[in-house]
Amino acid sequence: MPTDLEKGLEEALARRQADGLYRRRVTLESPQGAEVVVAGRKRVNFCSNDYLGLAAHPEVVRAWQRGAERYGVGSGASHLVCGHMTPHRALEEELAEFTGRPRALLFSSGYQANLGVVTALAGRGDWVLEDRLNHASLLDGARLAGARLKRFPHGDAAALETLPHRARLIATDGVFSMDGDLAPLPQLAQRCRDHACWLYVDDAHGFGVLGEKGAGILEHFRLGRSDVPILMATLGKALGVCGAFVAGGDALIETLIQQARTYIYTTALPPAAAEAIRASLRLVRKEKWRREHLEALIARFRAGADALGFSLSPSQTPIQPLILGSSRRAWEVSRKLRERGFWVAAIRPPTVPAGTARLRITLTAAHTETQVDGLLDALARSL
Structure with missing residues (x-):
């Protein structure tokens, strides 16, 4: 028999x-790619961050x-x-x-x-100022640090113009993950x-995609x-593997090594993963055509959506949100698209603000023009 605690959980669910x-x-039965297999059926995947x-x-x-053969599968x-x-x-x-x-x-x-960064650099009494639409991890970092968190209006x-005394950090996403727009860096x-405070940029969705050589939003x-x-x-989005990195000066990196608890008390990435990321970084450097093709697909999708009368958010990145308002409608349109062979995730609160449930459509360099046109046609028949 369920306990009272379990009943409470069941009622909340x-x-x-x-x-x-x-x-x-949803369980994928295939590798990540422009087409994936779900429940034995192929679907064109328009919700991956594998840009x-x-x-x-x-x-x-x-x-x-090769990394696993030489270094094993775990860092230990x-x-x-x-x-x-050595690969790290x-x-x-x-x-x-x-x-x-x-x-x-x-x-x-x-x-x-x-x-790790926010808790290592800010503490009680310090102010951390963050964009209202920052990723949850940046907001959680300020709370965990015990800092005074102030959220400023999105992109403003x-x-x-004036900051509180003891303002320590201004932290922002570079590319906002649910809207696809850029921070005013x-x-x-x-x-x-x-x-005289630090600017901290989370470029999770710009690194590898933006800039002449793919170095991200700063480039x-x-x-x-x-x-x-x-x-x-x-390193698990445009670079396609896993993990993350922080880059900066010697004093910053040494401080994080000494004080960032999420670095100190976590098993290192598998060395084979580091070798895979190195290979991916080489491809980012030498295959500029991937970014060029992606840019062309973004332009094609936006032009097609405009011709069909769809109201997209003002994004020039692979993230193209179609805001539908209610959670039920977003889920229903997502279901219809799945029936037509397209996988597009419905994003609902609390991931996005109430009343802004959406389809988060993401384009990748692995897509073709035909697949983009097919998605536009499926959207026209599903909305």
Whole structure:
């Protein structure tokens, strides 16, 4: 018989389901790609963050296999015990060089990186100012640090004309994960210079995609380390593998090694994963056509959506949200698309604000023009 505690959980779950907010996992039966197999049926995948189509790239897969053969499948310990291996060091050096910074430090996930940085650099009495639509991990980092968190209006650098005493960090997503728009980094950098505080940018959705060589939003805006002292990016989206890194100066990286609890107390990434990421980074460097093809697909999708009268958010990135309002409607349209052979996730509160449930459509370099046109046709018949 369920206990009173279990009954309480069951009732809360039932309410969530009645409100159209219940989340269910879907199991893929194929590698990540433009087409995936779900429940024995192929569907064109328009909800992946594998923006450059590298998650199942043969060179990346072979690099993982060779890394496993040479270094094994596990790192065995945290970086500070005996888990820091040759592939980790090589990857950190290559990421530092690619981003134009003295040092880089690997983390096991972007969530851990954000928690680790904010808690290492801010504490009780310090102010941390964050964009209202920042990723949950940045917001959670400020709360965990015990800092005074102030959320400013989305994309509004003018709201930071004056800052509280002991303002320590201004933290922002580079590309906002649910809207696809860009943070006003040049203006935020100026605010930080004016008030002598750190600017911390989470470039999870820009790294590998934006910029002439794919170095991300800082390259896009032509900003350097003096503008943005702390850069974080993930390695499981455009680079297609897993993990994250923070790049910056020597003092910053050494401070994180000494004080970032999510780095100190976490088993290091598998060395084979580091080898796979190195292979992926080489592809980002040498295959510019992936970004060019992706840009062309984004333009094609937006032009087609405009011709059909769809109202898209103003995004020039692979993230193209179609806001539908109610959670039930977003889920229903997502279901209709699945029936027509397209997989597009319905994103509902609390991931997005109430009343802004949406289809989060993501394009990748692995898609074809025919697949994009097919999605537009399916949307026209499903809305």
